[in-house]
Amino acid sequence: MRITTNDAVTTYANYIDGAWLPAAGGDLFENRNPANTDELIGLFQKSTRADVSVAVEAAARAYEKWRLVPAPRRGEILFRAAQILVERKEALARDMTREMGKILDETRGDVQEAIDMTYFIAGEGRRLHGQTTPSELRDKFAMSVRQSIGVSAIITPWNFPMAIPSWKIVPALVCGNTVVFKPATYTPLSALNFVKVLEEAGVPPGVVNFVTGGGEEIGNALLEHPQVRVVSFTGSTEVGRLVSERGAGSFKKVHLEMGGKNVIMIMDDANLELAVEGCLWGGFGTTGQRCTAASRVVVHEKVYRRFVEAFVSRVRALKVGDGLDPATQMGPSVSQGQLETVIRYVKIGSDEGAKLATGGHRLDHGPFKNGFFHEPTVFVDVNREMRIAREEVFGPVVAVIPCRSLDEAVAIGNDVIYGLSASIYTQDVNKAFQAMRDMYTGVFYVNAPTIGAEVHLPFGGTKATGNGHREAGTAALDVFSEWKSIYVDFSGRLQRAQIDPADI
Numbered sequence: 233m234r235i236t237t238n239d240a241v242t243t244y245a246n247y248i249d250g251a252w253l254p255a256a257g258g259d260l261f262e263n264r265n266p267a268n269t270d271e272l273i274g275l276f277q278k279s280t281r282a283d284v285s286v287a288v289e290a291a292a293r294a295y296e297k298w299r300l301v302p303a304p305r306r307g308e309i310l311f312r313a314a315q316i317l318v319e320r321k322e323a324l325a326r327d328m329t330r331e332m333g334k335i336l337d338e339t340r341g342d343v344q345e346a347i348d349m350t351y352f353i354a355g356e357g358r359r360l361h362g363q364t365t366p367s368e369l370r371d372k373f374a375m376s377v378r379q380s381i382g383v384s385a386i387i388t389p390w391n392f393p394m395a396i397p398s399w400k401i402v403p404a405l406v407c408g409n410t411v412v413f414k415p416a417t418y419t420p421l422s423a424l425n426f427v428k429v430l431e432e433a434g435v436p437p438g439v440v441n442f443v444t445g446g447g448e449e450i451g452n453a454l455l456e457h458p459q460v461r462v463v464s465f466t467g468s469t470e471v472g473r474l475v476s477e478r479g480a481g482s483f484k485k486v487h488l489e490m491g492g493k494n495v496i497m498i499m500d501d502a503n504l505e506l507a508v509e510g511c512l513w514g515g516f517g518t519t520g521q522r523c524t525a526a527s528r529v530v531v532h533e534k535v536y537r538r539f540v541e542a543f544v545s546r547v548r549a550l551k552v553g554d555g556l557d558p559a560t561q562m563g564p565s566v567s568q569g570q571l572e573t574v575i576r577y578v579k580i581g582s583d584e585g586a587k588l589a590t591g592g593h594r595l596d597h598g599p600f601k602n603g604f605f606h607e608p609t610v611f612v613d614v615n616r617e618m619r620i621a622r623e624e625v626f627g628p629v630v631a632v633i634p635c636r637s638l639d640e641a642v643a644i645g646n647d648v649i650y651g652l653s654a655s656i657y658t659q660d661v662n663k664a665f666q667a668m669r670d671m672y673t674g675v676f677y678v679n680a681p682t683i684g685a686e687v688h689l690p691f692g693g694t695k696a697t698g699n700g701h702r703e704a705g706t707a708a709l710d711v712f713s714e715w716k717s718i719y720v721d722f723s724g725r726l727q728r729a730q731i732d733p734a735d736i
């Protein structure tokens with residue numbers, strides 16, 4: 233795992249064909265703590281196309297054997313991986329907070345999500361259900377089975393550094409595929425920690441390969457490689473479009489999970505205290521850096537002022553700081569670039585005429601001086617045309633929009649290019665069901681914020697959020713397997729479907 237360790241810095245390796253190796257070109261990149269950039273967490277391999285080729289070839293070779301390992305046995309290895317994750321949870325969470333910034337409670341949750349997913353999908357090793365059906369002909373048996381596909385390229389973001397890799401890698405493996413995993417450059421340590429667990433659990437050499445480095449170079453190499461048959465990507469809509477286009481040339485199966493502009497709708501009969509709690513967690517959890525973040529809150533005019541007052545005073549009291557400090561409620565943005573995006577959108581919101589109710593500034597003094605910290609920020613009296621009401625910020629910025637009715641809330645809610653998650657706060661079951669039906673999103677909550685998906689239900693979104701696939705739940709198996717329909721004729725004669733008369 234480590235190539236060299238000295239007092240100053242550790243250098244981490246790629247993992248290819250069961251060996252921890254440096255990248256061929258010899259270049260490295262730094263992984264720094266976003267709460268304190270003086271802290272260098274480690275150096276990671278800046279891989280190139282040559283490394284990708286070696287990894288894909290190793291995965292292609294390993295596939296021929298792995299696909300024939302009985303799925304329950306594949307599942308057993310994954311159960312062991314889940315067990316190791318349980319044992320290491322605290323250390324893994326601390327590494328994650330250091331490299332990514334979100335608070336310990338949340339990084340523990342991230343590791344827990346990987347544990348949940350690994351246990352859940354490992355069990356699929358004994359199911360992987362297909363269908364058996366009657367045949368329209370006598371003495372003929374009909375069924376469908378899931379078949380593995382081949383080498384799967386897994387490209388993951390930094391906001392859920394272990395959970396999202398687990399959502400992809402574990403189903404890929406249980407279905408019998410092999411993997412080349414390229415994690416986000418901001419969170420390679422959590423990714424490596426996950427790969428290490430898989431190695432220790434007994435995943436054979438070549439079945440999971442790990443290549444760190446720049447998205448463009450490695451991503452393109454994976455997308456252009458003929459032996460890569462599946463690509464599962466989570467990231468921005470902009471990059472997702474490129475992944476889709478580049479994968480289309482060789483007809484790869486491409487699963488995309490992209491942006492969101494998720495809405496919490498608060499009706500005039502809502503439990504306002506509960507709604508305020510939900511908006512705090514949905515808006516500022518993970519410093520707003522979730523695809524599912526509640527970056528819009530649409531509030532009925534009858535309770536608008538009361539809500540805004542209560543919400544803003546709670547946001548003001550949020551404690552920002554280093555995620556390793558148990559008192560901290562919100563950590564930094566992950567990077568300088570992400571922080572600049574937040575600053576840019578605060579300016580856009582102000583220029584558009586939205587009212588800045590709290591926040592709006594970078595924090596760069598005292599304990600914040602070496603980190604990418606920003607005040608939790610709320611714009612009120614936002615209208616649906618404004619860019620802060622339409623574009624994904626991926627930071628601690630919430631836009632509050634007034635509305636006059638449920639119908640209007642739903643219309644505003646749906647009026648964005650994305651369709652990941654939405655929620656309603658109401659005590660009225662009729663309103664809850666209407667919103668549940670009419671919001672065109674992949675995930676919906678009643679009396680809960682837009683975040684908090686569990687691993688055993690499908691996860692993904694509509695419109696520019698996704699391309700029709702879902703991960704998590706058994707839906708994940710659909711990304712990493714293909715159907716084969718099988719007909720077994722045991723009549724001993726030619727029977728012609730659609731043509732021969734029924735033998736009644």
Ligand code: UN1
Nearest residue numbers: 392522523524683684685
């Ligand atoms: C993401 O934001 O990319 O529902 C994933 C949630 C988490 C997963 C979020 N369980 O917010």
